[in-house]
Amino acid sequence: MDFKPKNGFEQIKVSEKLDDVVEKAIKKAKKDKKKNIIKTKLIKYALAAASISIIFMTSVKFIPVFAEAINNVTIGQAITRELQYYYDKNIGNAVKEGASQCIDESKINKNIKVTINNIVGDDKNLFIFYTLNGKINKEELKNLLLQNFKITDNDDNLLLDSTSNYYSKLPAKLDHKDGDYLLTYNKKYSCVVASLGNSFKNYSKSGESYGCIELSSINGSKIPNELNLEFLSLTEAYKMSYSKNKYEDFFSNFKREPISISGQWKFDINAYQSLKYKKPEVYNNIKFRENSTDFNIKALKIYPTHIEMRIELGKNTINSAQCYSIGRQIIKNEKIDNSKLPYLIDEKGNKYLFADNDLEEMDSDNCLNMNFQSSYFRDSKELYLVINQLNYDNDSQQFSKDIESTKIKIK
Template structure:
């Protein structure tokens, strides 16, 4: 009855099975994710307060995922819901969301609005008290080669104010031959728990505005684990306060030790591991963290909510970090000179290009596909608004080119100071904390 669904799900499983789960394979997985994200060009908006790691190049850390377990019951469930196959394809890199679907926590919506031959449908949702993921389909009577959602706005019907922490939407859907239908996701996460159940999402596509009402079922309550333990990598301490486990993701609450001599930039290696060594890694798309990297943070991992293992550990073996004195790169854009950077001089050969603006070459030992640069200020301390950042990999191993589109030179005073958000420098350790 569901042979076709089993075969297709089996295909997804085989793809993951052929990827080693060792940490040594992480770089290749990141590279694949970078190229995928680069082609998709997802739009993301954020609150400026505290969201430091809203990933532009979505990192598909498939190397940390164990294979998807496919059961006949799951395949049967997929076959019973029209269009469910496309939902599975959208979430097959997130173990938590796959588990939510398998446990029938996915909620079918099926609401549509149509304008001038273009139809927008909210197929379904997965939600909890802190977030809503909406799965949509864009359908056109004529074949189209390129389309994306331009704007979204979510409102509670009862007027409840929604304190948005992050929004993710706007995947660029492309087809060389043209298609009648494309599917994607819209993600909302909130500062305060949701109380409303009835919503309207307004979506703009190609200048057309669509309004789609939907209702959410009751949420499953979060699972909270108090930890209050410290992880340490090469003398740098990270205090782990608690873990909140929601159906959509896990929030790990951390505090950085003010006496650390290094600035910890990214904990891409942080993960949950159960007694059978099954791993739940970082969120692969959307917001991966919230807070201030100098003090308190929330790091988001894939959810093990529906697995409920007997034992659960928080594991960390490495983190991106630089000496605090090296956190700022200083550049004279008139002289095209790097006046200050971390030891090793990995940033080289800066130049101006018409298309990409100020271009740096990053020379590292292995592929590094993170957007390095954060806030930029001029010599007077005035913030410089960056129009665009770009990244391209070279055939040469370990060479990445980074572009920053700056405003005209006469609008700022040299030299400029660039804060590092990421950098190919790591501290190591073997930290494993039992949280359950």
């Protein structure tokens, strides 16, 4: 066999102490980001090679076949490069730090390969990273984006059908973010489909585009461990109100409507949801006063995938008006202005934006529940809540009060 080693694996000995051999091999893989996968493959190759050597090669000291197999192991994926463009940097860091679960499963239909790469999340938020590959498709596609999909549990109960409802506006966390987005929801779940990086540029170079499905539970629902995910159709460009410019650019550049391709790409996903066992950072009873109104952050919990805040709203001591919410979305020139919504910020200037699509109403305890992007994997030492607008009700009318941007220290 004419084998020219590239990475030094040709000198790996077959030893009775298999774990030692595996660990030495892993250390030699300098670019290894998936230790568990490589270790599993090493064990398989080593066991096979060891068996062959016992039967046929008991006097052979090294096994080139094993070395060549290891030499060809793919280390890393293109999708990890695109994570730097993902709108949620905390989740991108979670994947880079090895907190994700590797799936690496592909299905081919209509000459398009769909690969589920990694998932990361808990029973509240689940992020599913995927790759769309159209290299063998003959339709001269210019791009590939996920269009329609369906998610069910292991008993075939429907969790989310992307064709049921679409959000007509982007949430604050996607405001001013460059990318291709699709937002859908029902009473129990909401979902953001987002491209990673410039999908047109990626597809023109490699015939691949990359994306993420963010599934979020709402109204007290939970994401089950076992899911069935089915991609139903793909498209070259979205035709949504918040994708209007990109859609028009596509039509202008290629003088045609985007092609949509229907098919079936089915995946059974067992989401271990290891992050749900991580305890959140919890901060209680943070009191502050603003605009003659007392507030109490009764609880702020920093989970790996999101931040939950429950805040008690008081009355203005001058006019007795009840504060019923903090900030709001404003429509200006047919565009959504999120500048009045609250957000969190750390000592490095990283912002953690309001994550819900709509503001919840104040409950009977005069409390408001809010969700933000998480700082869990961003190594923040300090965290502040920033507010610049309060909304009041004095029984006869509702009104808003703009205030100077105020920072309330959480930690």
